[in-house]
Amino acid sequence: MEIPESVKKRLTLPAEEHFYAGHTACQGCGASLGLRYVLKAYGRKTIVVIPACCSTIIAGAWPYNTLDANLFHTAFETTGAVMSGIEAALKAMGYKVKGEDGVMVVGWAGDGGTADIGLQALSGFLERGHDAVYIMYDNEAYMNTGIQRSGSTPYGAWTTNTPGGKRHFLEKRHKKKVIDIVIAHEVPYAATASVAYPEDFIKKLRKAKEIPGPSFIQLFSPCPTGWRSPTDKSIEIARLAVQTAYFPLFEYENGKYRINMPSTRREPKPIEEFLKLQGRFKYMTREDVEILQRWVNHEWEKLKKLAEVFG
Amino acid sequence: MPIRTVMKANEAAAWAAKLAKPKVIAAFPITPSTLVPEKISEFVANGELDAEFIKVESEHSAISACVGASAAGVRTFTATASQGLALMHEVLFIAAGMRLPIVVAVGNRSLSAPINIWNDWQDSISQRDTGWMQFYAENNQEALDLILIAFKVAEDERVLLPAMIGFDAFILTHTVEPVEIPDQEVVDEFLGEYTPKHAYLDPAKPITQGTLAFPAHYMEARYTVWEANENAKKVIDEVFEEFEKRFGRKYSKVEEYRTDDAEIVLVTMGSLAGTVKEYVDHLREKGVKVGAAKLTVYRPFPAEEVRELAKKAKVIALLEKNVTFSIGGALFQDFSRALVNQKEKPILIDFILGLGGRDVTFGNLDEVVGIAQKAIAGEEFEEVNWIGLRKEIL
Ligand SMILES: Cc1ncc(C[n+]2csc(CCOP(=O)(O)OP(=O)(O)O)c2C)c(N)n1
Numbered sequence: 001m002e003i004p005e006s007v008k009k010r011l012t013l014p015a016e017e018h019f020y021a022g023h024t025a026c027q028g029c030g031a032s033l034g035l036r037y038v039l040k041a042y043g044r045k046t047i048v049v050i051p052a053c054c055s056t057i058i059a060g061a062w063p064y065n066t067l068d069a070n071l072f073h074t075a076f077e078t079t080g081a082v083m084s085g086i087e088a089a090l091k092a093m094g095y096k097v098k099g100e101d102g103v104m105v106v107g108w109a110g111d112g113g114t115a116d117i118g119l120q121a122l123s124g125f126l127e128r129g130h131d132a133v134y135i136m137y138d139n140e141a142y143m144n145t146g147i148q149r150s151g152s153t154p155y156g157a158w159t160t161n162t163p164g165g166k167r168h169f170l171e172k173r174h175k176k177k178v179i180d181i182v183i184a185h186e187v188p189y190a191a192t193a194s195v196a197y198p199e200d201f202i203k204k205l206r207k208a209k210e211i212p213g214p215s216f217i218q219l220f221s222p223c224p225t226g227w228r229s230p231t232d233k234s235i236e237i238a239r240l241a242v243q244t245a246y247f248p249l250f251e252y253e254n255g256k257y258r259i260n261m262p263s264t265r266r267e268p269k270p271i272e273e274f275l276k277l278q279g280r281f282k283y284m285t286r287e288d289v290e291i292l293q294r295w296v297n298h299e300w301e302k303l304k305k306l307a308e309v310f311g
Numbered sequence: 312m313p314i315r316t317v318m319k320a321n322e323a324a325a326w327a328a329k330l331a332k333p334k335v336i337a338a339f340p341i342t343p344s345t346l347v348p349e350k351i352s353e354f355v356a357n358g359e360l361d362a363e364f365i366k367v368e369s370e371h372s373a374i375s376a377c378v379g380a381s382a383a384g385v386r387t388f389t390a391t392a393s394q395g396l397a398l399m400h401e402v403l404f405i406a407a408g409m410r411l412p413i414v415v416a417v418g419n420r421s422l423s424a425p426i427n428i429w430n431d432w433q434d435s436i437s438q439r440d441t442g443w444m445q446f447y448a449e450n451n452q453e454a455l456d457l458i459l460i461a462f463k464v465a466e467d468e469r470v471l472l473p474a475m476i477g478f479d480a481f482i483l484t485h486t487v488e489p490v491e492i493p494d495q496e497v498v499d500e501f502l503g504e505y506t507p508k509h510a511y512l513d514p515a516k517p518i519t520q521g522t523l524a525f526p527a528h529y530m531e532a533r534y535t536v537w538e539a540n541e542n543a544k545k546v547i548d549e550v551f552e553e554f555e556k557r558f559g560r561k562y563s564k565v566e567e568y569r570t571d572d573a574e575i576v577l578v579t580m581g582s583l584a585g586t587v588k589e590y591v592d593h594l595r596e597k598g599v600k601v602g603a604a605k606l607t608v609y610r611p612f613p614a615e616e617v618r619e620l621a622k623k624a625k626v627i628a629l630l631e632k633n634v635t636f637s638i639g640g641a642l643f644q645d646f647s648r649a650l651v652n653q654k655e656k657p658i659l660i661d662f663i664l665g666l667g668g669r670d671v672t673f674g675n676l677d678e679v680v681g682i683a684q685k686a687i688a689g690e691e692f693e694e695v696n697w698i699g700l701r702k703e704i705l
């Protein structure tokens with residue numbers, strides 16, 4: 001459908017669309033929204049690399065296809081390596097890669113494919129300094145295989161392999177700070193983003209494109225199916241993740257930290273606000289909630305300090 | 312003019328890669344192959360080879376990066392061995408399924424445990440169901456030639472399959488032999504300017520590669536890999552012929568040696584073929600009717616040529632440096648498959664030897680021939696024999 005110019009002018013997101021309707025994500029899926037935004041920001045001169053994850057399915061089964069851009073499906077742990085190969089080949093053929101008018105090589109991997117099995121390939125990709133953008137869409141578990149914990153699953157979450165029970169066997173580890181691992185590689189650009197703040201996400205995607213070298217974005221992507229949350233609450237949950245400082249929005253650019261609005265607008269809301277909309281947290285005891293709250297506070301204070309000292 | 316010089320097989324492989332002018336090389340060190348990428352990085356550093364060299368953090372990433380680069384439309388190359396090739400296993404299927412003509416040099420080495428860095432073929436033989444073509448070199452010249460040949464076959468529109476070239480750890484990888492380096496211009500003519508003939512990621516014409524295929528489509532996709540392997544049989548013959556015309560060296564999928572009136576034919580691959588041919592000469596002097604055959608191409612399996620060979624012998628003895636537990640060697644299975652429905656067929660006897668770098672001696676081969684002669688005489692024999700086994704330390 002053609003969007004009238006008068007409407008276009010008022011849009012806060014690019015009008016162009018390279019993610020077709022008819023994809024196979026669940027209702028309220030954050031990942032499908034996120035991928036759509038990526039293509040809005042980068043257009044069709046993009047090569048998207050997708051490992052085994054929900055997006056394998058979302059992108060469509062042969063002969064159907066959701067993306068109006070090059071799409072390369074690869075093995076679960078290989079995103080960083082395949083991106084490296086594609087980038088090197090494009091350069092060898094004389095293409096401009098990244099930057100204005102450059103071809104975009106984008107890794108689009110889940111939290112499992114990034115925080116766990118793909119961490120090594122990600123590290124190699126970052127370290128070698130390839131001109132490409134790696135996006136970890138973070139739905140905090142292995143959703144494609146039926147909701148198992150990943151390194152990115154938060155404390156207290158129910159998943160099918162942290163099911164709770166007589167021995168109270170919920171996830172006992174705090175969320176792995178993948179972005180800190182990425183920053184430890186001294187990358188030129190790393191950021192967190194959320195599907196609840198698409199303008200901020202698009203801004204970061206554009207920066208990730210402009211700044212030479214490897215960029216990394218960790219995108220908070222609600223998954224109603226895995227989080228046991230109402231499909232119409234995905235955006236609200238994602239917003240609360242930011243407002244409670246559970247998933248603050250920030251950027252790391254050439255050694256400097258910057259916390260992005262609205263993360264700092266006011267004091268963080270209590271973590272219960274974020275938890276209560278999701279069935280996956282319903283088995284947490286009051287003590288569990290306190291433990292998670294303390295972790296959130298601690299991480300938030302740490303981030304504020306970093307922004308203060310290295311801002 | 313071609314240059315006659317001496318070098319290790321690893322260097323010959325690096326030279327072959329340089330002559331083929333791949334645009335992307337991604338490699339990770341492993342004994343005994345390390346020297347291949349090392350030498351290539353020197354070529355790149357000196358500006359003798361215009362390519363991107365990706366220093367990946369593992370073999371899994373090496374082959375993944377080659378997959379990415381090949382899918383983007385350039386010629387790619389890597390080298391590995393043993394654990395490194397085993398680590399690549401998952402991605403090898405992907406490369407073949409996507410029909411990417413990647414070429415990999417393999418310094419054939421055993422697999423752990425126990426840890427052992429020496430020669431056998433278990434690493435590449437274990438990749439035989441991945442859809443990749445497999446060539447085995449008898450000497451360093453063959454290592455160089457077969458890499459060039461592999462590129463040509465792999466990139467043929469009728470084939471479009473990745474290929475690996477095996478050459479024995481240390482026996483070849485680290486042994487200096489005379490090698491002729493062909494002229495760059497002749498290689499350029501032979502291989503031609505690289506243009507991808509498979510579906511590739513053109514930024515101007517988006518496609519999807521490697522997509523999810525439901526049961527309604529998966530089998531057909533796999534069948535195309537079967538077909539490509541079948542097509543490769545003919546293409547390999549054509550390329551061998553063209554290679555001979557341009558470079559003067561003759562190759563065939565199954566190379567026979569003094570088989571004409573042979574009762575026993577010793578079949579093997581790789582550098583062991585050299586030993587076996589010498590042994591055949593030695594027995595022939597004593598009047599024993601024995602011949603030899605070498606498989607230069609292991610995948611696609613040259614069943615036709617094997618059937619022809621089988622017509623000549625009473626016993627085919629398979630000498631192989633690999634094992635499929637509870638079955639025997641891979642060649643034994645493959646030969647069985649080629650001959651099972653033939654009306655007349657020789658006796659097949661399997662000999663597992665030389666694992667983990669153990670020398671194969673004339674004494675071992677005497678034992679092989681002894682068992683074969685017993686079989687001809689109608690005596691009982693074991694189908695699978697471990698030769699040179701030190702029973703006293705078991
Ligand atoms: C080597 C390998 N191991 C396991 C799997 C099975 N597998 C496919 S997707 C997946 C989980 C993906 O989780 P994540 O990366 O978080 O993406 P999501 O499905 O949550 O979107 C697993 C375990 C696989 N495809 N490959």
Ligand code: SF4
Nearest residue numbers: 025026029054223225
């Ligand atoms: S399971 Fe979750 S991530 Fe996967 S498609 Fe459904 S909502 Fe999206």
Ligand SMILES: [Mg+2]
Nearest residue numbers: 110111141142
């Ligand atoms: Mg996930």
